[in-house]
Amino acid sequence: MSGINETIVIAYTHGGNIETDVYEAIELRKSVRKYLNREVESDKLIRVLNAARLAPSASNRQEWRFVVVTDSWRRKELADASGRSFLAQAPVIIICCAATDHHIMTCSQLCYPIDTAIAIDHITLAAVAEGLGTCWIGAFNAEKTKKIAGIPPKIKIVELLALGYPVDPLKKEKARLPLDEIVYYEKWKI
Numbered sequence: 001m002s003g004i005n006e007t008i009v010i011a012y013t014h015g016g017n018i019e020t021d022v023y024e025a026i027e028l029r030k031s032v033r034k035y036l037n038r039e040v041e042s043d044k045l046i047r048v049l050n051a052a053r054l055a056p057s058a059s060n061r062q063e064w065r066f067v068v069v070t071d072s073w074r075r076k077e078l079a080d081a082s083g084r085s086f087l088a089q090a091p092v093i094i095i096c097c098a099a100t101d102h103h104i105m106t107c108s109q110l111c112y113p114i115d116t117a118i119a120i121d122h123i124t125l126a127a128v129a130e131g132l133g134t135c136w137i138g139a140f141n142a143e144k145t146k147k148i149a150g151i152p153p154k155i156k157i158v159e160l161l162a163l164g165y166p167v168d169p170l171k172k173e174k175a176r177l178p179l180d181e182i183v184y185y186e187k188w189k190i
């Protein structure tokens with residue numbers, strides 16, 4: 001696959017405690033459905049999109065493509081097409097797409113939904129680091145969404161992602177199964 005090779009040398013000037021930052025972001029991220037009427041600065045937007053760009057993908061295929069929508073009229077249209085009115089309040093809606101050849105891995109899974117989802121998750125965690133909230137939206141009408149954003153028929157829309165400043169502060173609250181219900185060691189536990 002094509003791709004520019006980049007070598008970035010990072011100098012840790014503040015103790016290099018990068019793990020704490022990652023875990024902190026994972027714990028703080030939550031689905032935000034109420035947004036402030038405040039624009040997202042373009043440098044922040046570029047940084048979170050770059051986090052998506054740096055995601056891993058099968059054979060480095062990088063099939064993900066992102067349409068960033070900030071126009072209020074178009075956001076309202078997208079909200080109507082998804083039936084999620086709160087979407088219109090988010091200052092940014094990212095239409096997360098894949099320009100895909102439907103490549104299937106040896107394990108018989110399609111690459112593009114997995115790869116695009118990883119990139120989206122990078123955005124959600126980077127957003128936390130920027131003080132921003134996100135919400136994945138799987139409930140949307142793909143055909144209407146394509147029309148609104150001029151997305152060609154052969155492109156797949158994987159998810160929508162709302163992005164903006166949250167009304168309520170991010171909190172470390174999670175309704176999740178305990179580890180011993182989801183992790184087995186050595187063999188599947190019946």
Ligand SMILES: Cc1cc2nc3c(=O)[nH]c(=O)nc-3n(C[C@H](O)[C@H](O)[C@H](O)COP(=O)(O)O)c2cc1C
Pocket residue numbers: 029030031032033084135136137138139140159174
């Ligand atoms: C693939 C996917 C699709 C989702 N679709 C929607 C959606 O259509 N509408 C919505 O309000 N939330 C949606 N969510 C958010 C989930 O409801 C939320 O992540 C889950 O309840 C856990 O809550 P948390 O994100 O606050 O930790 C989606 C999340 C994922 C990962």
